[in-house]
Structures are given as C-alpha cells and as structure tokens.
Amino acid sequence: MQLPLKGIVALEFSQYLSGPCAGLRLADLGARVIKIEHPEKGEAGRRLVIKNLWVDESSLLFHTINRNKESFAVDLNNEGDMQWLRKLVARAHVITHNFRPGVMERKGLGYEDVKQMNASIVYTQISGYGEKGPWKNKPGQDLLVQSLSGLAYTTGSYDDAPMPCGLSIGDYLCGNQAVQFIIAALIKAKKTGHGTLLQLSLMESLIDFQFEFFTTYFQSKKVPQRARFNNANSLLSAPYGIYGTADGYIAIAMMPLNELNKALQCEALRVYSEEDSFSKRDEIKEIIARHLLTGTNQYWLQKAEALDLWIMPVLSWKEMRAAEGYKILEMEQEIMLAKDQSFVTTRCPVRINKQLLKSNKPAPSIGENNANIKASLA
Amino acid sequence: MNTLLEDILVLDFSQFLSGPSAGLRMADMGARVIKIERPGTGDICRMLYVSDVKLPGGESTIFHAINRNKESFAADIKDEVSLRSVKKLIAKADVMLHNFRPGVMERIGLDYERVKEINPSIVYGEISGYGQEGEWKHLPGQDLLLQSVSGITYLTGNAGHPPVPMGVAVADIIAGTHLSQGILAALLQLLHTGEGALIQVSMLESLLDFQFEVLTCFFNDGNDMPLRSAVNGAHAYIAAPYGIYKTADGYIAIAMAPVAKLGELMGTDALSGYTKSEDWFAKRDKIKGVLQGVFMQKATAVWLSVLEPADIWCADVYDYDDLLASEGYKLLEMEQWVVSDKVKIKTTRCPVRVDGNMLTSQRGAPLLGEHNEKIAKEFGL
Numbered sequence: 174m175q176l177p178l179k180g181i182v183a184l185e186f187s188q189y190l191s192g193p194c195a196g197l198r199l200a201d202l203g204a205r206v207i208k209i210e211h212p213e214k215g216e217a218g219r220r221l222v223i224k225n226l227w228v229d230e231s232s233l234l235f236h237t238i239n240r241n242k243e244s245f246a247v248d249l250n251n252e253g254d255m256q257w258l259r260k261l262v263a264r265a266h267v268i269t270h271n272f273r274p275g276v277m278e279r280k281g282l283g284y285e286d287v288k289q290m291n292a293s294i295v296y297t298q299i300s301g302y303g304e305k306g307p308w309k310n311k312p313g314q315d316l317l318v319q320s321l322s323g324l325a326y327t328t329g330s331y332d333d334a335p336m337p338c339g340l341s342i343g344d345y346l347c348g349n350q351a352v353q354f355i356i357a358a359l360i361k362a363k364k365t366g367h368g369t370l371l372q373l374s375l376m377e378s379l380i381d382f383q384f385e386f387f388t389t390y391f392q393s394k395k396v397p398q399r400a401r402f403n404n405a406n407s408l409l410s411a412p413y414g415i416y417g418t419a420d421g422y423i424a425i426a427m428m429p430l431n432e433l434n435k436a437l438q439c440e441a442l443r444v445y446s447e448e449d450s451f452s453k454r455d456e457i458k459e460i461i462a463r464h465l466l467t468g469t470n471q472y473w474l475q476k477a478e479a480l481d482l483w484i485m486p487v488l489s490w491k492e493m494r495a496a497e498g499y500k501i502l503e504m505e506q507e508i509m510l511a512k513d514q515s516f517v518t519t520r521c522p523v524r525i526n527k528q529l530l531k532s533n534k535p536a537p538s539i540g541e542n543n544a545n546i547k548a549s550l551a
Numbered sequence: 552m553n554t555l556l557e558d559i560l561v562l563d564f565s566q567f568l569s570g571p572s573a574g575l576r577m578a579d580m581g582a583r584v585i586k587i588e589r590p591g592t593g594d595i596c597r598m599l600y601v602s603d604v605k606l607p608g609g610e611s612t613i614f615h616a617i618n619r620n621k622e623s624f625a626a627d628i629k630d631e632v633s634l635r636s637v638k639k640l641i642a643k644a645d646v647m648l649h650n651f652r653p654g655v656m657e658r659i660g661l662d663y664e665r666v667k668e669i670n671p672s673i674v675y676g677e678i679s680g681y682g683q684e685g686e687w688k689h690l691p692g693q694d695l696l697l698q699s700v701s702g703i704t705y706l707t708g709n710a711g712h713p714p715v716p717m718g719v720a721v722a723d724i725i726a727g728t729h730l731s732q733g734i735l736a737a738l739l740q741l742l743h744t745g746e747g748a749l750i751q752v753s754m755l756e757s758l759l760d761f762q763f764e765v766l767t768c769f770f771n772d773g774n775d776m777p778l779r780s781a782v783n784g785a786h787a788y789i790a791a792p793y794g795i796y797k798t799a800d801g802y803i804a805i806a807m808a809p810v811a812k813l814g815e816l817m818g819t820d821a822l823s824g825y826t827k828s829e830d831w832f833a834k835r836d837k838i839k840g841v842l843q844g845v846f847m848q849k850a851t852a853v854w855l856s857v858l859e860p861a862d863i864w865c866a867d868v869y870d871y872d873d874l875l876a877s878e879g880y881k882l883l884e885m886e887q888w889v890v891s892d893k894v895k896i897k898t899t900r901c902p903v904r905v906d907g908n909m910l911t912s913q914r915g916a917p918l919l920g921e922h923n924e925k926i927a928k929e930f931g932l
Contacts, residue, residue, distance in 0.1 A: 175740075175744075177736035177737055177739060177740035177748070178736055178739065178740075190764075198732060202732070202733075202736045203736075223764070223765070223768055223788040223789065224768055224772060224775075224788055224832075225829075225832075226768060226771065226772060233767065233768065233771060234764055234767075234768075237763060237764055237767040238764065302879055302883075303879075303882065303883050305882060306878060306879045306882035306883075307877075307878050307879050308879040311866070312806070312864045314806045314807075314864050315806075316785055316786070316793065316794075316795075316804050316805075316806045316866075317804055317806055317864060317865070317866035318866075319804075320795060320802075320804035320866045320867065320868040320869065321866050321867065321868075321869050321874065321877075321879075322869070322874065323869055323870055323871045323873075323874050324719070325795060325804075325868055326870045326871075327717075327718035327719050328707060328708075328715065328716075328717050328718040328719075329707075329708060329712075329715060329718070333708075334783070334795055334797060334802060335795050335802055335868045335870075336707060336708060336715070336784075336795075337707075337785045337786075337794075337795060337804070338707055338717055338721075339703075339706035339707040339708070339779070339784070339785065339786050339787055340703075340706060340761065340762065340764075340765070340786070341764075341786075342721075342761075345761060346724075346725075346728075349725070349728045349729070349732070350728065350902060350903055351903075352732050353576060353580075353728065353731050353732050353735055354555070354580070354903050354905070356732065356735040356736050356738075356739055357555035357556055357580045357735050358555055358905075359739050360555065360556065360735065360738055360739050360742065361555045361556075361557075363739065363742050364742070369555070369905060369906060370904075370905070370906050370907060371903060371904070371905060372903070372904040372907070373902065373903050373904075374883075374902075376879075376883065377883060377885060377902035377903075378902050380883075380885050380899055380902065381899060381901070381902035382719060382721075382724060383719055384616050384617075384898065384899045385568075385612075385613045385616050385617070385719075385720070386719070386871075387616075387871070387885075387898070387899050388612050388613070388615065388616035388896065388897070388898040388899065389612045389613065389616075390871050391886070391896070391897040391898065392606070392612050392896060392897070396870050396871045396872055397871075399718065404718065405695050405716045405718065406695070406716075406718050406719070406720070407718055408613075413695065414695075414716075415695075415699065415704065415713060415714050415715075415716055417713055422699075422713060422714050423699075424695050424696050424698070424699035424716070425695075426691070426693040426694075426695050426696050427693075483691050483693050483696060484696075485690070485696040485699050485700055486699070486700070487699040487700075487704055487714045488699065488700050488701075488702060489702055489705055489776060490702040490705075490766070490769055490774075490776065490777075491774060491776065493700060493701065493702050494774075496686075496687075497685060497686045498681055498682075498685045498686045498687035498688075498700075498755075499755075501682065501684055501685035501686075502681075502682050502685070502753070502755065502756055502759075504756060504759050505770065516767070516770070516771045517767070517770040517771060518763065518766075518767040518770065519759055519760060519762075519763045519766055519767065521760075522729050522752055522753075522756040522757050522759065522760040523729055523730075523732060523733040523736075523750060523751075523752055524733075524749075524750070524751040524752070525733065525736075525737065525748055525749070525750060526748055526749050527749065527751070
C-alpha cells in the first residue's frame, strides 16, 4: 500500500513528547521525518527514562516516541552546519519545534526566515501557554499545564485533592491536534503553493479538550463539581461510574435507574425516580455500590448482558491483553534494533483501506543519516 | 483560498461526541459540514441532558458546543425516497463519516463498498467502539466502558484508590482526532491519485495509542503492572516529587525536580539524604509524604515565590473560576459566542492558530433539519 504522506519531508526540531508524537504519526502515515539534533547532546528526550528502562544510549521511552524517523545532527551555532540545514529546509514540507518563544528566531530559523527559503513550508510551533503574557516563560510541562487548566478538578471525587490525569495528556493532545492541522495545511499548500504558520499550545489544547465542561460552565456560571461518590464525569447523573463488586470492578454507563434495577433487583433503589438521578446522585450511587458488593463481576455482567445494559468489566492491562477482543486488533508490533534485539510497542491506531499501518524501523542514533542526507543535498 | 479546507464538503452521519468532534475540527478548518440526522429526534446528543444545565428549547449545552458551525439535513436513511436524496448528496461530497455499530451502514446500503460505487473519490471515515470484528464488536462504544476495558483507569489516582476513570470523555475525543488525521491524510493523497479511501478507527485502539509510552514499558518489562504511588499520585511511572500537594490555603503542582535541592529550598533537612535519583522513584511515597507535611505549613503563593525563582517546575492548581480570572487565560482569547436560531451561547474556539489568526465562527449549532430546503435546492434533491 502506498502511504498517504509519501513524499512529504518533515523536519523535527521538537523535543520530548508533544512535537515528537506528532512526528511519529506523520511518519506512520508515510512522511519522511528527520530529527534535527545537536551532534553531542542529541534530543533531550533521549535521556528521559521511566522505570530505568534503556535500549542503548537512549531510553526505551525515546525509542517508543521516535521510531520510524531519521536523524540529522547539526550544531545550530556552526555556520558550516547551518548551510547544510538551510539546504534541507529549502526541500522540506513541514517543520515542527517546541522551543520556548524566541529561540528559533535567534537561530535564524523563525517562520519569517524559513518562509524566505521555502515559500510553501508548513511551520508548526508548540508552546506551553501561548507566545505572550505572564506564562510565556513558564516551563510548558504537562503536569503544570494540567494544573492551571482546571483539568485536575474534573477527575476523582469531590473530597479528593485535584487529581491529574496519569498520562502526559497535554503533550499528547497538542501533538495530535498539530498532526491534523499540518496535513490540512499540506492540502492547502498542494492546491495553492502557499505555506502556513501553525501555532499551538498545551494550554489551549487542554481547554479545547474540556470544551463540553467550559461551555456548560459559561452557561451556568457554576464550576462543575465532581460527585462526592464514585465520580466519573461531573456533568452526569447516577449511576455513571465505576463500582466494586465481590471480586473486582465494573463500569456502569448512563442508563435509566429502573432499567439498571432490572438487573440489580435492589429494594432500596426503587424509591428513586429518574428526576432524582442528578440531584441525589451521591446517595443513589452509594446504594448501588453497597448492593453490587453482594455479587461477583461475572454475576452482574451476566445479568447486564441478558438485558443489554451498558456495563463492562474494569480490566487491568494483563486482563485486557489476554482477551480475544484485544488480540484481534493486532495493536502490537515489534521494532527491530541492532544485534538481533527488538522491543514491542503499539502501532498507529488508524487503518487505511482495512490495512494496518505497521513499521519495524527503529529510532535513529544521533546523526545516523547525516552522510545520506548530505549526499542527497550536495 | 482563505481557509485550509475550503471547498471540502463533509457529510457527518455520526452522533454524540466521537464523530461529531472530528466534524467540528474540519468545520473549524473551513470545510462545509452537513449533519445527516434522523427526522424527529436527530442526533441523540441534542437531548442528552447534562447536569441541570439546559438551554431554551430543552437542548443540551453539550450538543451546541460540539455542533456549532455545521448545517443539518434531516433524512430518514431507512426510507427509500430519502435515501435516494442522501445518495445524491454523497455523490457530491468529499468526505463522509459515521459512528454506527458495525453492520448498520451495510444494512442501510451506505457502507464503503457501495458508497464507492456512487463516488469513487470519497474519503469514508468510521469510528467503532472496539473494531470491526471480534467478541466486542457489537458492544456500545461508550466512553466510560472503553476506558474501563483499556486499563487506563489504573493509571490515575493513588494506589489506595479503586480504578479511577478520567472525568472527561477522553476516548471519544481522541478517536475523533485520530479519525480526522486519517481523513485529512487521505484527502491529501487524493490530490495525487484521484482515489478515495476507507479510514477506520476504534475508541479502544485510540485509547491504546494514548497509553503508548507506558504500554510499551509494560510490554517490555516483564509485564509488570503499573503501580500508582500511595501519596499524591500523578503518574504511575514518574518519581518523587511529581504530584499535586495541599498547602496552607490551596494546592501546588510540582513536576520533576531534584529532591534534596527541593528540600533545601523548602527549609527542611528531612530530605537532605536523597541525593541519588534512583531513590526518588524507589522511595517516592516516603519523600512525597515528607513534602506534603512541609507544603501544609505555608500558602501556595509563598511556595511559588520560593520555588519559581530557583527554577523548580511548579504551578498553582486552578479551578475554572481561578483560570478565568487569570491574565494568562484572558490573553489566549479562548472564548467565542455562537448564535443559533433559538439561543446565543458562549463556548470555546478551535485551539490552533493559523497564520497568526484564531479560527472563530459565530455560527451556532443548527436546528434539526434547518438546512433541508436550502440543500435540496442547491443539490437538486
């Protein structure tokens, strides 16, 4: 299959997750993604490690985010290197960077400079909080942006401290928004020959992520409050939430209380009408929770299935990975490393014409592709 | 050409959030998005009551947030006459998308294979809950249920918590984003090849991609399960001090920082022994417990004034009232008013700036079937 972004060259000046996860998606969709790295230090993400898992000089985390890419090592302070880089910029279609505002401009690689070298470039810059104002020099770190964006008050229950999402969600969402707009801008460039400047920030991406909550809040002028008991979405009524059973947990989505009670047969629940489901959601959910402890996961799931209710078991990764429904997705792929080593990671989540987009190409070492790239530019 | 997707026509058959959020983003990029809705009820999201906040006419704020900047064409695709009109529209469209369960569009006769006969260059997008085959394919693609199956509920909160779902419909939103990526890539390829494509995503695969960093860790580290920290959990795989701490008057968020130096700055010698970064993960609960005790002694603003100048990555923790009052938020100009026939509401704008401009649009969500007459005339239906 010919991949849809074949022929597109993207230069990735980005570090860590936000820009590089955009680059990974572009690569999986067929673009040639070249990381622009410092000859000695390389991308800072090479040394960002979780659980002390290293592949080589770079962490497993770096290999996960940067597979299927090339590396061109240049010192942005060296004029000889910059001459090569300018040649490469002239032939590229996309640039991404997530330096703090002003850094690329000082290197002569701001949008206005690059546009002179390449009029149809799609130039993408990602910041933490936008490019002006009191936060512009604040580190664009995911947990900090989550904390300022209000997101930490959407998860957990009322009496919990603000609870951040346990993944780097601001980075991830911002990178994924960037991919959409980069491709849309490539469509425009193809039709008109004109390039585009795209500016994103983790903060704006996280506000966008909460758009249902903000719109409701703008209307009511009241900050949505997490339910006191088993909160799963502060805007939704009982029974919505995750509940313990005699031997595990189940998730119950939105449904009328009387429908749910056909499966539960809980006497104490009968006195509540549908009108109570939001205003009395905490007491209703506590009653449901007590009742569910009297049966096992399997017991409740069988009842729910017979009635076609929206209830599922809560799975751990181990349980999920053992399930047929997971295996059939073929979500895992093996990445080949040097010396017969390999590691397993996930593939691109998009299918095109029923084909899976897989690639076993590993992340590059620093400057791995310098010779080839220079030969092609000479 | 003033917008990125000028002259692109999108027919959106989807409901609720996943598909419609993809349609919204394409509308923000300049595409013309027409919702194809069932007469009488329309997109079920119209009447999805949310909390106690309803708009005049009984429609939900959420529907208006998701469906601004779109048109509505009401047509019963199970009725032969209406289906003929819809097929005429499909013949003119660049993109169509839906999020029905597997098999539904086949029964109606609007699956990709048959749509391709009407319009070979169409880009056809579909979102399912769990993919098109397997034991889960007929299950409802509902956000909380997908979160629960994907393992993500064991990543948020503390070790002592039950599984904690994210309080925002993350599976819907991410799947919509991935669908839009695939659709746009196919539109770009179409300019070279003239051929359309089928783009498929599922909410489960999208949630797996969202977890790609930590899942890869799990796959390659002997299938060790994630262990949330007992104290101030923020990320199961990140060492102390990473987390949100209670202070004398509120909360403070602290990202990665050298523990001994942090202790010194905060005026405690209880952490002076933690100079080795290995200990910051292995002993994170102990460290975080000590930090929590010290943070309680002073107000958030005091701590920020000590830590920020020392380049410790920290921030206040805002709720929406705090955020809206802040200078940084106001400068972003994230809010916009949209106007419909019955209501005028305030919502957020598209988060991306193009050539320095914000992408705003005052067009509110359509009434059910609001554009039937106009569309029928325009396309000769």
